[in-house]
Amino acid sequence: MVSILDKMKAPYESIRIETEAAMTHEHPKVFEEIHITYFVKIPVAYEDKVKRSVELSLEKYCGVAAMLRKHCPIHQSNY
Secondary structure (H helix, E strand, C coil), rough: CCHHHHHCCCCCCEEEEEEEEEECCCCCCCCEEEEEEECCCCCCHHHHHHHHHHHHHHHHHCCHHHHHHCCCCCCECCC
């Protein structure tokens, strides 16, 4: 996400990502659902670029998200 924002020339001040996950109760315990929240300090004029960078990172560039998405939903929100 950071490299995507840099390529878009979007001047962010800070980026923080928090994750929460629900796991099954039976063994082997695996993720049932994942929620990712992005906190980005960026000028309002560039908010659309943040949304696009999140989409690109999750859908195209992140191998971990690609593997996990095959087994459980990944939800995201931006703040």
